[in-house]
Amino acid sequence: MIRRLPSVCLALSLLVALPGCLTPRWAQPVNPFMNDDNDRGKAALAAKDYxxxxxxYGRLAAKDPENMQARYQLALINQELGRYDEAYGHYRVVYVSASEEGAPRADGSISDEPLYAAADRNLNLLGARLAKNDPDLRVIKEDRARKIEEAKAKLKAEAEADKAEEAAKDEARKAMRGELKKGPCNPTNLKGC
Incomplete structure (x- = not known):
């Protein structure tokens, strides 16, 4: 019995220590602020546990279907796992939402590129890879391109109108100061004034 005591003690100590070792670090409640699925998802991505x-991120998207950051992350993860059809579906939802939020990067930071633009880029890549022909998406893209062109034309017209208004104000200021010559009037010929 005394010979078995060290092996029994070793077995008991392993049973106590092993569960803590088997749990991944990001799943352990070490950080009191890591209490939501977004933080846990980021930690899992950092650990490359897709x-x-x-x-x-699936839980986040299920809780709040309007959370486009979570849907975009789901698309990225599915793409990384080789689930291209699921990734395409999530990218499509993000693109259609027209979310202006910044797109997340792999390192956890947020880019300046809007989510819908990043989703569009990835949709084009995956669409070519999967040989997708999505006529509804094409109509949405054409409509969005038309709206963008209309907005650009409106901004250009407003800028030109502002420029013309400023030029008219400059002319009015010069006329008030007497800097403009009116017709044939000049100091040497006063007949036409």
């Missing part, structure tokens, strides 16, 4: 990140 399956757990998929679960966390």
């Amino acid at each position: 399956v757990m990140a998929l679960e966390f």
Whole structure:
């Protein structure tokens, strides 16, 4: 019995220590601020545990279907896992939402590129890879391109109108100061004034 005591003690100590070792660090409640699925998803992505990140971001998207950041992350994760059809679907939802939020990067920072633009870029890549022909998406893209062109034309017209108004104000100021010559009037010929 005394010979078995060290092996029994070793076995008991392993049972106590092993569960803490088997749990991934990002899943352990070490950080009191890591209490939501978004933080856990980021930690899982940092650990390159895409399956757990998929679960966390999936929960976020299920809780709030309007959360385009979570949907975009789901698309990125699915693409990384080789699930291209699911990724295409999530990118499509993000693109149609026209979200102006910044697109997340792999390192956790947020880019200046809007989510819908990043989703459009990835849709084009995946669409070519999957040989997708999505006529509804094409109509949405054409409509969005038309609206963007209309907005650009409106801004250009407003800028030209502002420029013309400023030129008219400059002419009025010069006329008030007497800097403009009117017709044949000049100091040497006063007959036509």
